[in-house]
Amino acid sequence: MLAIIGGSGLTQLSNLDITRRLAVRTPYGEPSSALSFGRIAGKEVLFLARHGHGHSIPPHEVNYRANIWALKEQAVESVVSVASVGGIRADMQPGVIAVPHQIIDYTWGRKNTYFEGGEQPVTHIDFTEPYSAPLRGRILDAARACGEPVVEEGVYASTQGPRLETAAEIDRLERDGADLVGMTGMPEAALAREADLAYATIAVVANSAAGRANSLHAICMEDIEQVLQTSLARVRRIIEQLASDA
Ligand code: HPA
Secondary structure (H helix, E strand, O other), rough: OOEEEEEOOOOOOOEEEEEEEEEEOOOOEEOOOOEEEEEEEOOOEEEEOOOOOOOOOOHHHHOOOHHHHHHHHHHOOOOEEEEEEOOOOOOOOOOEOOOOOEEEEEOOOOOOOOOOOOOOOOOOOOOOOOOOOHHHHHHHHHHHOOOOOOOOOEEEEEEOOOOOHHHHHHHHHHOOOOOOOEEOOOHHHHHHHHHHOOOEEEEEEEOOOOOHHHHHHOOOHHHHHHHHHHHHHHHHHHHHHHHHHH
């Protein structure tokens, strides 16, 4: 089954025919919200709102371990995460949808592994390619099939938040090779790999990153709302196509 983790602006999927909601507990605590089961294009899909239904959980307080565990327990095989990001690279303008292929992790103090404590053997997952190549391919095919232009790769920098970055921090991220910046990409992607789930991200550029383009002196929150509404409608179309291709 395909699962969608919805980020800012995507607390529900309007094209999801919800058949059942399930509140679960995991050994790591409660996930961000109840799990919504439903159908898109006739296919069963599970939806989870990363920041809770009322968007009340900030990025550094999301229980990523419980979220991924809950999906794994429901026999999910593939996870598409939807995340709003700031655009660093010049072509990552507000409104652009990108499917990143790499991650740099700048987060700290988050519970970032299932392999700790107790009698667990020391385990190092391979994370050379942090996103599932086949799932990325399916997303790109779906976008092509429904005529939605997407940027086909990008390096996602995961920052700690909840504050936005300084202009100098964005300069540093760019020197590091980052094209996009968001606050939720990690440890979500690594936990999905630990749980042996295929995981990929659809990143929606909500704003130019701090110090760039029209965010030269400040990031305008009102603009973000506007951009997200339009772009998330496009993301829903891609997800619908993806589900119907499955
Ligand atoms: N920085 C970090 N996270 C974000 C941004 C940003 O500029 N925009 C949306 N999420």
